[in-house]
Amino acid sequence: MQYGPAITWVTSITTMSSSNAAWDIIGSVGTLTFTRPDARNALTWEMYDALERACDRADGDPAVRALIIRGSGGSFAAGTDISQFEAFTSGLDGVEYERRLDAIIERVERVTVPTVAEIDGAAVGGGCLIAIACDVRLCSPRARLGVPVAKTLGNCLSIANTARLIDIVGVTRFRDLVMTGRLASAEEALAIGLVTRVVEEDQLADETLALALELSTRASSTIQATKAVLARLRGFRAPPPGAVDDIIEACYGSADFREGVAAFRDGRAPRFT
Numbered sequence: 001m002q003y004g005p006a007i008t009w010v011t012s013i014t015t016m017s018s019s020n021a022a023w024d025i026i027g028s029v030g031t032l033t034f035t036r037p038d039a040r041n042a043l044t045w046e047m048y049d050a051l052e053r054a055c056d057r058a059d060g061d062p063a064v065r066a067l068i069i070r071g072s073g074g075s076f077a078a079g080t081d082i083s084q085f086e087a088f089t090s091g092l093d094g095v096e097y098e099r100r101l102d103a104i105i106e107r108v109e110r111v112t113v114p115t116v117a118e119i120d121g122a123a124v125g126g127g128c129l130i131a132i133a134c135d136v137r138l139c140s141p142r143a144r145l146g147v148p149v150a151k152t153l154g155n156c157l158s159i160a161n162t163a164r165l166i167d168i169v170g171v172t173r174f175r176d177l178v179m180t181g182r183l184a185s186a187e188e189a190l191a192i193g194l195v196t197r198v199v200e201e202d203q204l205a206d207e208t209l210a211l212a213l214e215l216s217t218r219a220s221s222t223i224q225a226t227k228a229v230l231a232r233l234r235g236f237r238a239p240p241p242g243a244v245d246d247i248i249e250a251c252y253g254s255a256d257f258r259e260g261v262a263a264f265r266d267g268r269a270p271r272f273t
Contacts, residue, residue, distance in 0.1 A: 094252020
């Protein structure tokens, strides 16, 4: 389905920027853009904080009726900046990291207006988790999605993020993607539900904005009720807090994790034991 040229919908543009992230309002749509293209938009805590502020702005401004999350420079987001893990001294640091990341991804899910991920290039690790927390995901043919921790750091996902991925792709595909560490192509991502639609690169921004503006005209009562029901359904199935902290602590405290971080720092392939 085509939504038409986005420019016909634009009524006003407001822009505010911070380091490595930019907030725009175009008509009735707020847009958060990660602006660290030299690092494929690898996510620092400052960028995660900007994402949370964008969610707050979308909820707090009655003029904003939809939210787009996107990256610049041909990447959505290449996961959490691995250099931030160099300060970890024990597995408990990993537990704290996963709790903090859980809160950020949950904040994206709790945005009351429709959320649209515009995915061009890599949506990896934390970037993939942000994308799947959005209501709708459009991507270009060059998009790649996944959580390649088995190839990079040797860490693991929280139980909440494991559940999010399984809800979308199922247990069998989850095992395949996470255990092999491979990334799904745009075509595969569409087939397994990781994305909603594939759009040519030169049309992606316009089509995403047009869809967001279309969603912004729909009944907020229906949208908010639908999102609230889904949130409550997730809540009924949610495990108790800390249910897998021991597993996360052991994984982040492992020799494999230390090797993954060291290999990234040294610019070489990890040698997992």
